[in-house]
Amino acid sequence: MDFGGGGRSAGDRARRQLQAVGRLAAYLGGGFLLLSAASSVAVRSLRALSDANQRKFATPCGACAGKGTYACRLCRGTTTIEWSPMYDPVFVNPCLCPTCDGKRVQRCLNCLGKGFA
Ligand SMILES: [Zn+2]
Numbered sequence: 001m002d003f004g005g006g007g008r009s010a011g012d013r014a015r016r017q018l019q020a021v022g023r024l025a026a027y028l029g030g031g032f033l034l035l036s037a038a039s040s041v042a043v044r045s046l047r048a049l050s051d052a053n054q055r056k057f058a059t060p061c062g063a064c065a066g067k068g069t070y071a072c073r074l075c076r077g078t079t080t081i082e083w084s085p086m087y088d089p090v091f092v093n094p095c096l097c098p099t100c101d102g103k104r105v106q107r108c109l110n111c112l113g114k115g116f117a
């Protein structure tokens with residue numbers, strides 16, 4: 001009975017296949033890590049670039065003149081609104097403006113407070 005030759009070669013083949021799979025997995029894993037690292041760097045640099053471009057080339061927001069805020073349109077800078085639950089001029093209550101919370105200015109909706117569009 002001879003188990004030697006056949007058995008060893010089958011085992012060798014299996015081991016070689018396993019090694020190939022392992023090498024492939026390592027290669028793929030390394031490639032994926034490299035790729036994700038590269039893409040995150042690329043995304044970060046792209047974002048920085050577009051931010052810089054926006055700041056350099058953006059025109060100041062026309063709605064707030066580049067300030068990012070403008071006088072509250074609801075209360076017109078008075079911090080209160082006249083609100084009546086009954087539409088009755090006798091019971092008009094001054095209420096804290098819900099748009100600006102008494103700050104007299106509201107964030108520009110055109111540029112979302114950034115000052116440029
Ligand atoms: Zn207001």
Ligand SMILES: [Zn+2]
Nearest residue numbers: 061064108111
């Ligand atoms: Zn604006």
